[in-house]
Amino acid sequence: MDARDADAQDMNPHDNEPSRLAALLRYEILDTPDEHDFDDFTQLAAYICETPIALISLVDDRRQWFKSRVGLDVSETPREIAFCAHTIQGDGIFEVDDARQDARFADNPLVTAGPAIRFYAGAPLTSPDGHNLGTLCVIDRVPRTLRPEQREALSRLARQVIRLFEERLLTKRFAEQAALQHAILDSATSAVLVTQTDGTVARLNPAAERLLGYPAETLRGRPFTTLFAAADLQRRAGALTRESQRPIAADFSALTAPLARNGSDVREWQLRHRDGHLVPVLLTLSPILDGEQRLRGYLAIAYDLTLQAQLQLRLQQIAAQVPGMLFQFHWRKGTAGAFPYASEGIEQIFGLRPEQIADDLRPIFAVVHPDDRQRVLATIREAAGSVTPWHFEHRVLHPTRGQRWIEARATPLPQSDGSVLWHGLVTDITERKAQQAELDKQQEMNRRLLEALSEGVIACDAQGNLTLFNDLARQWHGRDAAPVPPEQWASVYRLYQPDEQTPLAPDQVPLFRALHGERVRNMELAVLADSTPRHVLVSADPLFAPDGSQIGAVAVLHDITERKRIERMRREFVATVSHELRTPVTSIAGSLGLISSGVMGEIPAHLQELLDIAYQNSQRLSELVNDLLDMDKLNAGQMRFEFRVQALQPLLEQALRSNAGYAQRYKVSYRLSNPADALVRVDALRLQQVLSNLLSNAAKYSPPGQEVELSSVRSDETVRVSVRDRGPGVAEAFRDRIFQKFAQADSSDSRQRGGTGLGLAISKELVERMGGRIGFDSTPGQGACFWFELPLADRVKEIT
Amino acid sequence: MKPLERILHVEDVPSIQVVTRIALERIGGFQVLSCASGEDALARGPAFAPDLILLDVMLPDMDGPETMHRLRELPALAAVPVVFLTGNIDDQRLATLLNLGACDVLSKPFDPLQLSERLRTIWTRVHE
Incomplete structure (x- = not known):
């Protein structure tokens, strides 16, 4: 067309x-x-x-x-x-x-x-x-x-x-969709069940068959609620009835009622397996609507929580082993927060059940000690705000156990939704607190003890940080323990030698020495921090832990300022008295000497004896005065020495000659034996003074008719000069103080033997000033041998 | 060598002065003029014409070294040897006194029986 x-x-x-x-x-x-x-x-x-x-x-x-x-x-x-x-x-x-x-x-x-x-x-x-x-x-x-x-x-x-x-x-x-649905359902790992609108099971996937133990055909057509425990439905229906203010029956509607509001409902349930045991599941229930929003049935997806339940059980078992309460705290800005998890230990700590605080903080705050509540809240807010670990100790009023101290710590884990999840541990530290209190008490006691001491106490740790100055130590040093390195202790705390002029070298400070493992005993030093110098005797010891490692050092300071002052006064007094005595004593001794010598005329025989006694005692008095003045000079460091390298032997011979009078008086003989050929660097006069002292002592203590032997023996570095007598020897009790001032074997001694009791002290001082040392060997009853050793000067001479 | 015969002795403490004088006269057979101070010695010393001056170091008003210095300014005494007597002797002091021109320093207290002999020894040494 x-x-x-x-x-x-x-x-x-x-x-x-x-x-x-x-x-x-x-x-x-x-x-x-x-x-x-x-x-x-x-x-x-x-x-x-x-x-x-x-x-x-x-x-x-x-x-x-x-x-x-x-x-x-x-x-x-x-x-x-x-x-x-x-x-x-x-x-x-x-x-x-x-x-x-x-x-x-x-x-x-x-x-x-x-x-x-x-x-x-x-x-x-x-x-x-x-x-x-x-x-x-x-x-x-x-x-x-x-x-x-x-x-x-x-x-x-x-x-x-x-x-x-x-x-x-x-x-x-449609066929394709159905095939896809089948494929999805069949391959889904979660159990999926489809029900009719009346709750009759219409379909279930293989996962559901496996989870519940029912072949699909057995379950199909049966009410979904047959899988639930009646009591669970009852409880759920009760809760929904209270929530919604309208009656909800304990049947399928107990499952579907929340859907009207939420679209779907997700909740943990226990489903009954065909063999009777309960399977924990997370159940998601959703309505199935067609294109016209007509309800065609329900879709139930059950996620198997058995593994989670096992993990939960394992967590519980582990948590049960933890002394205290493990918790998870969920905090969202603007809310009070809640505890999704709390271990059973909560019973011990707070006297609560985990469920009680799952959604509500109040039960916990109710048992926190009222005085601590504000601070607990403040620290939680602060830690939550800054997302920094939280650590706090506070008191709890446990309903049955009374007041307990607890320590809580938790670490924040920011969540993607802006909230913060805290994981933490709460432990009961009541015992520790009690121990701490006891320790504090002991420390307080120690502190008071330290303050009550009349000694200054200073301590440092192993690194040399000063850790302790007690009151007196602070007072004496004019300052407290400060972060001063050990090398600066002497300068910062103004430590000086006893002469108050020479600063103490850093390594001379007793605490420094103790810090390096040394034990220091009665070292004298002067602290010049104060307006008046303070003299102290310091003993210091390293401090050790039980395992033997050094943990520090301690020094104890004993104030001897006053003692030194009194000593000085006494010395000055003795010196003054000696000076004042010397003139009259000299006059008396001189006069008596002149008279008894007969130069003033013939002395009647009956007076001679008394005159002799007076003369001898006035001479003794004169010696005493001279010794005291010598001692004073030695003490004051005012005695000067004129050192000269010289042969020892002539000095020994001269000493025998000078002291011949003594030998005569005490009817003993001196003998010089085996004189060593040695050179010494000495002040001849002072050496004579020492030898006179030893020889006169030996004469005094020897029985009449005995021999006193003077000898000298060389060794590698020194020469030893010995004076041996055949007297009673040195009594055991006297040995320790024989070289001390005014020491004589007993108080009657000086009257019997004469002498001042200063001779050995002066001799010791003189020998030491000449670089030597003095000592004695004695067996009571078998005589005594006093000796001194002087450094050989041979080599010195060769060089010079 | 002229024998030591006349000694000017300066000592402020009477008892020591007497003991010393007697010792020197009786034991040493010296002629002694005892003066109680430096002023006294300056006044009477030249007329006495001493062979040796025995001078105490610690004297009131004018001390031993000062007295020696003043005596030396007198022509009659300028060449007379001076021997100090001091109770407070140490090496430094000894050296100081010898440097001032003293021919010796004897320490106090001395043995009065030996004093004359020691002075004669010094006299001999000075004239050798």
Whole structure:
């Protein structure tokens, strides 16, 4: 038909062609096997239109393919010669009454040969989106024309074919969806159950079968609630009833009631396994709604919590071993916070159950000691604000155990939602607190003890940090323990030698020496921190831990300032008295000497004896005075020595000569034996003084007629000079103090033996000033041997 | 060598002065002029014309060294040897006194019986 043909030409097939082809492909029907549903339509079309041939022809880019055909053997023909290619260009039926008479088809091979078409009528198969996918057409080998009702029927049939296409596509899509759902459900690890709206189980996946022990067919059709413990449903229904203020039954509605508000409900439940045991699950229940939002059933997804329950149990078991309470505290800005987890230890610490504080902090704060509450809150806020670890000690009023001290510490873990999750531990430290209190008490006691001492006490740790100055030490040093390095102790605390002039070297400080492991005993030093110098005797010891490692050092200072002052006064007194005595004593002794010598005239015999006694005692008095003055000079460091290197032997010989008078008086003899050839560096006068002292002592203590032996022996470095007597020896009790001032074996001694009791003390002092040392060997009853050793000066002489 | 005969003795303590004088007179056989102070010695010394001056170091007002210095300024006494007597002797002091021109220093207390002999020894040494 010309008009329709022109219409077809107007349409722009090229613009539509790609989307038409896409629409065709979407139905996924090309090259599919025959289907009876379609054959019904071709049969009907052939019957109604009274033609031998009817086709459902689909036109793709290069051919027309027949989904169904009646009266034709070929399944497709090229598009160029296809009558249908013309049909799909228009909206309505395309009809060719006699192809031989039609210029467009007269030499078409389908007309000239093959099926030898003379008549063609095709109704386009138009998809809902307006694309002509192909045709429903009828063909005859003779010319003819359709009646109007035949034409109308063909159009209607074409629409039904398209509807069938749509249906076929939907069915296919549905089957795919169903297969996908099956695949998802079957492979899901979570148990999935689908119920009807009334709660009857409709479907369950293999995971649900495994989880609950029921084959799908056994459970299908049974109420979902059979999987629940009645008591659990009862409790849940009760809670929902209280919440919603309307009665909720303890059946399926106890599960579905929250859905109206929340859309879905997630909750932990215990489901009953077919064999009876309970399976902990996290159950998500959601309504299944269709396109019109009608409720079609419910979807239940059960996540197996058995492993979590086991982990929970393990955590509980571990937590039970922890002395105290483990907790997890969840804090969100603007909320009080809650404890998602608290171990059983909470009973011991707070007298509470974990459930009591799962959503509520108040039970805990109720047992915190009222005096501590504010500070506990403040420190939590502070730690939460700064996300720093929290540590606090406070008191708790435990309902049965009374007041306890607890220590809490927790570490924050910021969450992505801005809240902070704390993990922590609370321990009961009541015992430790008590011990600490006891320790504090002892320390306080020690402190008071230190302050009560009349000694100064200073201590330092192993690193040399000064750790302790008691009151007196502070007072004496004019300052407290300060961070002063050991090398600066002497200068900072103004420590001097006893002369108050020479600063103490850093390594001379007693505490310094003790810090280096040395024990220091009664070292005298002067502290000049005060306006008046303070003299102290210091003993210092290293301090050791039980394992033997050094943990520091301690020095004890004994104030001898006053003692020194008294000593000095005494010395000054003795010196003054000695000075004052000397003149009168000299006069008396001189006068008596002159008289008893007879230069003043003949002495009557009866006076001579008394005069001798007076003269001898005045001489003794004179010696005493001289000794005292010598001692004073030695003490004051005022005695000067004129050292000269000289031979020892002449000095010994001279000493014997000078003391011959003594030997005579005590009726003993002196003998010089084995004199060593030695050079010494001495002050000759002072050495004579020493020798006189030893020789006169030996004479005094020897029995009459005995011999006193003076000898000298060289060794590598020294020469030893010995004075041996045959007297009673040195009494045991006297040995320790024989070289001390005013020492004589007993108080009667000085009267019997004469002497001042200063001789040995002076001798010791003199020998030591000359670089030597003095000593004695004695066995009581077998005499005594006093000796001194002097350094040999041979080498010195060689050098000089 | 002229023998030692005349001794000027300066000592402020009367008892020591007497004992010393008696010892020197009786044992040494010397002629002795005892003076109680430096002033006294300066006043009476030249007329006495001593062979030797025995001078105590510790004297009131004018001490021994000062007295020696003043005596030396008198022509009659300028060349007379001086021997000090002192109770407070140490090496440094001894050296100081010898440096001042004393020919010897004797320590107090001395043995009066030996004093004359020691002075004669010094006298001899000075004249050798």
